Amino acid sequence: MRFGENFMDEIKTRVRVSDVVGRHVKLKRQGREFAGLSPFTNEKTPSFFVNDEKGFYHCFSSGKHGDAISFFMEVEGLSFPEAVERLAEMAGVEMPKADPKAEERAKRNKKTISWMEQAQIFFEKSLYRDVGGAARDYLKGRGLTKTAAENFGMGFAPNHFSALKDELMQQGASAKMLIEAGLIVEPEDKGREPWDRFRDRIIFPIHDARGRLVAFGGRAMDKEAKAKYLNSPETPIFQKGQLLYNYHRARKAISNPQNGARGMIVAEGYMDVIALSRAGFEHAVAPMGTALTEDQLALLWRAGPEPILCFDGDKAGQRAAFRSVERALPLIRPGQTLRFAMLPDGQDPDDLIKAKGRGAMEEVLNRAIPLVDMVWERELQAEPLNSPEAKAGLKSRIFAALKEIQHDDVRSQYQTVLLDRFDAEFGRQRKPYGGNNWNKAPVRKASPALKATMQSGAIEAAREKRLIGAILEWPGLLERVDETLFELQLASPQAAQMQRALLSYWRVTKAVEKSALNAHITAEGLETLHREFARDRLLIRAAMGGTDAQLDTRTALWMKEADALTGQDQTGDGSDEARTLMADAIRSDNSDALKRRMRASRGDRK
Incomplete structure (x- = not known):
């Protein structure tokens, strides 16, 4: 029985080689590969290796090499159709039925x-x-x-x-x-x-x-x-959007354990591929005069997790790179990304190798940048960033790009990197203060109005802690204050770290749940820091109107705290005595002091 190429690709994609081999060989991970004792020879030192990224096993003691199907045939003595059937069963894929028309097409082809x-x-x-x-x-x-x-x-x-x-x-x-x-x-x-x-x-x-x-x-x-x-x-x-020039040779080259590359090199044309191959980069391929398609990207990722796309360093090459970004973003997932090598302006790989040799090309490939960096460059260069509106536009484009990424975990990592970069490039620069003392005053430039209303650096540190702690206590606030939270430039390293965790949770969640948020914080490795915020739960609840306050009330109090932190609130929160009492309460974590603060803020001197 003949099996279609799509069917074979499907079952090989769903089942890793290590899943098949692991049924017969005890495997131990070694870097990107698995190692074990050869099932073909009697040996005491492992010389049998499995590489899931490249889809093969290799036995140095016997010289045998193959994929999941050939392993079934070798070890279990199955015929090719029987091995395919076993693999399809593992993959949960139904075996294709005989198709006379397909058989006729195969003969004609x-x-x-x-x-x-x-x-x-x-x-x-x-x-x-x-x-x-x-x-x-x-x-x-x-x-x-x-x-x-x-x-x-x-x-x-x-x-x-x-x-x-x-x-x-x-x-x-x-x-x-x-x-x-x-x-x-x-x-x-x-x-x-x-x-x-x-x-x-x-x-x-x-x-x-x-x-x-x-x-x-x-x-x-x-x-x-x-x-x-x-x-x-x-x-x-022949469907040119489904093939890559030289792929059959490049796949063989990259499957060689001595190659070491994490993906194929993608050049623009035939002569570039030939020049690269002759210079020792035998894992080079090229599309047929068009931008990379989804099918071609799938071919590349089947051979390795991190292919390198080569582009001319001029404007046209940059535009071509950005088109590849657009095509790739919805498809990336763990172990499936791209890198970009930008060649000297006006040169292709053939030109560069002729002029300066293999070393120059190798240097260009070594400098290849990750996909996330190319996403940043694409959004950064969309328009001049010479106004607040333009910078806000950059942030909007970043969020739009993030929406294109379908895999939740990858999207979360990208948004952390891109938004941290945005903060570093365009956020208000504030020098964080060190240590774990929340009441130590941060070094920052405050407006005259803010200086007049703050008598102690403890007030600012306490505000940051209350703003973050309130959301930890009532995650539903995120639906009301997310944009303001993103814009806050927190001086405390602890508060800023938890701020990033809250934002990363918010951008991937579909429904705000406290248990889900806590699980996310734990996964981020911030459980100890979370407990430190929780120790001030009584003070935070009181500052946000108490446990029975409505969401509207909590939102208003939270926004007032945020405005005060950024210097926009000129009214303060009561008399000097009230502010001093509040600072004392925060420092001592004293419920009686807190009650005095609350009475003072209401003008009650009893």
């Missing part, structure tokens, strides 16, 4: 591929005949040897309208089959003969992920040609 292979033979021979002299000179001028051209199956399409058609039809091909393969063009005028699609072009064979020849790309020799590069059209065996 196999025939089409055979004619593609005959076409490649013709193109390769043409390159080394007299007709290919100019093409050979061009390749030599680009630094390509005959060996390099042969390794990549390169050829030449003569400048003739029927050279390939005549050759293949003499071998028994029909015009209909060659049209379906995209090798010749059917004219709209039915009275005319079909003609060769590729003429006077250097030919690059294009393979699918399984290494089958499915299409060609052609580079024009004529500088005046309308299209510098021409690819095969979409056919039953």
Whole structure:
């Protein structure tokens, strides 16, 4: 029984190799891999390794190498269909039913591929005949040897309208089959003969992920040609948005344990891939003249968690990088991201390697920046940030970008990084004070009005603690005060740390629940700090109107505290005596002092 490629990809995606191997071998994690004793030989020192990122196992003692299916076949003596069925069972995927039409399509596609292979033979021979002299000179001028051209199956399409058609039809091909393969063009005028699609072009064979020849790309020799590069059209065996040039070779290269790369290198064109491969970066691929698609990203992530996208350092390259960001954000998840390598302005990998050698290219790759940094650059450069409104716009764009990320945990990490960066770049700069003393006055510039109403640094520290503590006590406040909480520049490191935890919880939660918030704080490693806030629960409740206060009342009191902290509230909270009593109450955590403070704030001197 034949199995479709989509079905095979689905079950391999759902079941890790370590899940299969772990049923027979005791595995122990070693970095990015698992290690264990070989199931194929009798050994005392582990030489058997499993790499889930790359989807293979390798046994150094026996030399055996394969995926989950081949492991079933080796260890349990299953046939290929039986091994697939076992893997599908583990994946929870229903086995496909026999489809006569699919079988017929497979046979026809196999025939089409055979004619593609005959076409490649013709193109390769043409390159080394007299007709290919100019093409050979061009390749030599680009630094390509005959060996390099042969390794990549390169050829030449003569400048003739029927050279390939005549050759293949003499071998028994029909015009209909060659049209379906995209090798010749059917004219709209039915009275005319079909003609060769590729003429006077250097030919690059294009393979699918399984290494089958499915299409060609052609580079024009004529500088005046309308299209510098021409690819095969979409056919039953070729959909350019689902393939990457050189993927079948790159996947083999990256699966080599000695490679060590965390993902493929993605360049712009065929010549860049060939130049990278010849310089030792054999895990290089390229899309077919378009921005990366979701299918192509899936191919990249199947080979490694962190592919590197190479772009020219000019404005056009930057725009192309930003388009890749837009496509990738909804798809990222743990162990599935991108990095971006920006080349010197005006140079592609081929140019750079020729001018400065492999070392220069390696340096560019080593400097590749993470996806989160490219997101920041994209939003930062959207408009000049020369006004408060423009900076607010940047914050809005950050939130919009975060909404594109579908995975909750990844989104939470991105928002922490991006919003911390926003605070560092554009927030009000306040110097935090050290230590765990909440009543020590922070070093900050206060407005004259604020200086007049605050007699002690303890008041400001206490306000910060009450603002954060109130939300810990009543998380529902987040629905009312979230924007103000985000804008607060807290001087206390403890309060600022808990502020970030509250905001990170708020941006991922769908329904505010105290138990969920507490669990989030624990997960953030802030349980001890949480208990420190909880010790002042009595004071915090009283400051927010008591346990029976309505949400509107608590919100108003919370906002008044926030306004006072930022200097916007010029009224204070009562007489000097009341403020002094409040500071004493906070310092002593004394309920009697708190009651005196509350009476003083009401003007009751009893």
